[in-house]
Amino acid sequence: MKNVVEIEKMDHMGNGIGFIDGKTIFVSKSIPGDTVIFDIVKETNSFVKAKPKKFVSRNHEALSAFCPYYYQCGGCHLQNMIYEDTLNYKVDRVKNILNRAGIDEDIEVISNDNPKNYRNKIELKIKDSLIGFYEEGTHDIIEIDNCRITKECINNFLPDLKNMNIRNGEVTIRCNYNDELLVSIKTDDNINLNKEDYPDKKVAGIILNDKCIYGDNKFIDIINNTFFEVTYDAFFQVNPFINSKLFEIIKDNVKGKNVLDLYCGVGTLSIVASQNAKKVYGIEIIPNAVVNALKNAKMNKCDNVDFILGKVEDKINLIKDEIDTVIIDPPRKGLDQKTINKILEIKPSNIIYISCETQKLSEDLKSLNTNYDVKKIYILDMFSYTYHCESVCVLERR
Ligand SMILES: C[S@@+](CC[C@H](N)C(=O)[O-])C[C@H]1O[C@@H](n2cnc3c(N)ncnc32)[C@H](O)[C@@H]1O
Structure with missing residues (x-):
């Protein structure tokens, strides 16, 4: 089968759709009007799941993604579109x-x-000391030092997270209206805490395996002049x-x-x-x-x-x-x-x-x-x- 397709429409999960010899080709991170050379991720009798290898030509309104990890990371799907689209x-x-x-x-x-740097929460995976997100469609880690849709106060903590020397685990970092952070870590590793660094960075609390090891396990957020206490494991809109x-x-x-x-x-x-x-x-x-x-x-x-x-x-x-x-x-x-x-x-x-x-x-x-x-x-x-x-x-x- 050829590995180049013209994208005609989109599916409900942000993938471009094209057709080759009656087969439906789903190509991630592509939009109608793109012609794309693709790598096959999965193939069945009726469809192919693929990722873009190279764009032969692009929809004239397609944008370069504002995040350097966009084409590898599984987090965002629509960065190649203008926001209104x-x-x-x-x-x-x-x-x-x-x-x-x-x-x-x-x-x-x-x-x-x-629409950029809006998220008050990041959920990171750590595997073999690499900190980041899963690569699209896999459980491999894309190492990141900045997530472009997450608030900067959270991104600014990522070097401190690296210094904790966690080898494997998961970390959730949240922030509130005042850029204070709540850091929840799940790991079996011994972690390295530089507590004296944290007050400047407004770390409200660090929670290790559901136990608070620094500060508090909650903070206050404010939405429309209403105050909300939020504990690290309670839901709060991102x-x-x-x-x-x-x-x-x-x-x-x-x-x-x-x-x-x-x-x-x-x-x-x-x-x-x-x-x-x-x-x-x-x-x-x-x-x-x-x-x-x-x-x-x-x-x-x-x-x-x-x-x-x-x-x-x-x-x-x-x-x-x-x-x-x-x-x-x-x-x-x-x-x-x-x-x-x-x-x-x-x-x-x-x-x-x-x-x-x-x-x-x-x-x-x-x-x-x-x-x-x-x-x-x-x-x-x-x-x-x-x-x-x-x-x-x-x-x-x-
Ligand atoms: C989408 S959140 C909505 C929370 C809240 N309305 C807000 O806007 O912050 C869904 C909530 O349902 C809770 N939840 C999940 N399953 C539940 C169940 N079976 N019964 C009660 N609560 C549940 C979760 O813990 C979470 O707080």
């Missing part, structure tokens, strides 16, 4: 997936104010600007007296919703996140919010009040059937479903569709220059 791609992607579930509402797009936009959407769409916030993390959306509600209940599985959520309600003077620790599918039965709005913000795997049935039984007049996995969102909306109409869809560019996006669907009971 990445948004158009995401709108088409979400529309296509939701159309399959019979949903065809207009989409409002919320773009990122600064893009503060887009998170602030999500808060505004929640505030605009919460209706009625009582609100149920499923998968509530450290209570962010519960606290936002509490401004327009009589009572809010949040349910969350991570113990530290629930401790944070209770503290966050106090810190922000919300006395109409309660948090329940446990699995949504188990604890949702504890809610006896009539619920007007259910906020759903599940992990990537979406809702299980038990939870969907219970939501239908609760009969809220309004559902706000937030999703980072459009395929699962579409399946869940199909199940909720029996009693609910989608009234509004937002796409928030939470994960700029990747194919991922955050969608918010507002549903109303028929």
